[in-house]
Amino acid sequence: xxxxxxxxxxxxxxxxxxxxxxxxxxxxxxxxxxxxxxxxxxxxxxxxxxxxxxxxxxxxxxxxxxxxxxxxxxxxxxxxxxxxxxxxxxxxxxxxxxxxxxxxxxxxxxxxxxxxxxxxxxxxxxxxxxxxxxxxxxxxxxxxxxxxxxxxxxxxxxxxxxxxxxxxxxxxxxxxxxxxxxxx
Amino acid sequence: xxxxxxxxxxxxxxxxxxxxxxxxxxxxxxxxxxxxxxxxxxxxxxxxxxxxxxxxxxxxxxxxxxxxxxxxxxxxxxxxxxxxxxxxxxxxxxxxxxxxxxxxxxxxxxxxxxxxxxxxxxxxxxxxxxxxxxxxxxxxxxxxxxxxxxxxxxxxxxxxxxxxxxxxxxxxxxxxxxxxxx
Numbered sequence: 001x002x003x004x005x006x007x008x009x010x011x012x013x014x015x016x017x018x019x020x021x022x023x024x025x026x027x028x029x030x031x032x033x034x035x036x037x038x039x040x041x042x043x044x045x046x047x048x049x050x051x052x053x054x055x056x057x058x059x060x061x062x063x064x065x066x067x068x069x070x071x072x073x074x075x076x077x078x079x080x081x082x083x084x085x086x087x088x089x090x091x092x093x094x095x096x097x098x099x100x101x102x103x104x105x106x107x108x109x110x111x112x113x114x115x116x117x118x119x120x121x122x123x124x125x126x127x128x129x130x131x132x133x134x135x136x137x138x139x140x141x142x143x144x145x146x147x148x149x150x151x152x153x154x155x156x157x158x159x160x161x162x163x164x165x166x167x168x169x170x171x172x173x174x175x176x177x178x179x180x181x182x183x184x
Numbered sequence: 185x186x187x188x189x190x191x192x193x194x195x196x197x198x199x200x201x202x203x204x205x206x207x208x209x210x211x212x213x214x215x216x217x218x219x220x221x222x223x224x225x226x227x228x229x230x231x232x233x234x235x236x237x238x239x240x241x242x243x244x245x246x247x248x249x250x251x252x253x254x255x256x257x258x259x260x261x262x263x264x265x266x267x268x269x270x271x272x273x274x275x276x277x278x279x280x281x282x283x284x285x286x287x288x289x290x291x292x293x294x295x296x297x298x299x300x301x302x303x304x305x306x307x308x309x310x311x312x313x314x315x316x317x318x319x320x321x322x323x324x325x326x327x328x329x330x331x332x333x334x335x336x337x338x339x340x341x342x343x344x345x346x347x348x349x350x351x352x353x354x355x356x357x358x359x360x361x362x363x364x365x366x
Binding site: 022025026029030033035037038039040042044045046047048049050051052053054055057 | 187188191192195196198206250251252276277279280281282283284286297299308309310341344345347
């Protein structure tokens with residue numbers, strides 16, 4: 001008998017991640033304008049930008065925004081993973097009687113704690129709850145993006161599409177709503 | 185994101201209104217004169233090497249466009265040794281944070297920044313103040329010292345994070361050139 005997984009209450013919700021993104025993006029834009037205005041005013045408000053031209057500022061803040069967007073996309077995807085895994089263990093421990101929970105208990109019997117998000121949890125949802133299939137498929141495609149981000153982006157990736165934070169938000173929200181892990 | 189877009193738009197409008205109050209044509213003229221003054225300062229330090237035939241330089245016209253200032257034409261300096269290009273000196277912009285212009289010297293080993301700052305300035309003076317900004321304050325070594333415009337000089341800026349301004353003379357210029365081409 002393996003020991004139970006202690007479920008934490010500290011994992012972020014996707015709306016909290018979005019709030020972080022929104023605040024950070026606004027703060028970046030406002031800070032850029034402050035720095036830009038200080039070029040005109042001839043004030044030094046931050047030593048990091050001494051010697052910067054307006055073009056340098058555009059480039060610098062463009063890179064900051066890009067990096068923020070990548071980290072937000074990753075945070076949204078892992079927040080959704082946290083919700084799915086929490087639900088998995090809750091179904092296993094509470095011994096619910098529905099088909100999906102029975103399947104998860106069966107997986108638990110054979111795999112213990114070595115449960116795969118894609119091969120076991122998402123595959124279980126797709127099989128037992130056909131109404132979630134489209135949302136699960138979209139999320140599984142986005143997981144390739146998540147792996148690329150989480151492993152340091154060291155390879156040249158081709159996802160066949162662009163994933164903006166807004167795109168990722170819609171994908172994870174659709175999945176969590178269809179799986180009833182989040183209120184629409 | 186509409187509140188973010190609105191804030192950005194309002195900040196941009198605010199900044200453009202303040203920017204419109206400055207005489208940008210005068211800023212441009214001042215910058216173009218300062219670039220030529222920089223070349224006038226450094227050419228005598230390069231000429232002894234040129235006379236020995238171990239270093240040469242030529243100028244090439246370049247077009248620049250800066251926000252507020254608009255388009256202008258200036259010159260960059262190409263440095264060659266034994267027929268091989270070893271570096272170039274390029275005017276970057278008149279509008280520079282904490283300086284009244286920047287010129288970069290670029291070689292295969294990196295680049296060095298020349299900033300146009302107040303004569304007495306040894307490094308950036310950080311100001312975080314509320315209220316109406318004082319455009320002259322950054323030129324003074326002591327931010328409390330106001331009421332006159334300090335003469336502007338070209339100085340070598342050390343890289344961040346600990347930025348210091350080094351006096352520009354034949355020795356410090358030679359060190360800087362050596363650093364980028366070595």
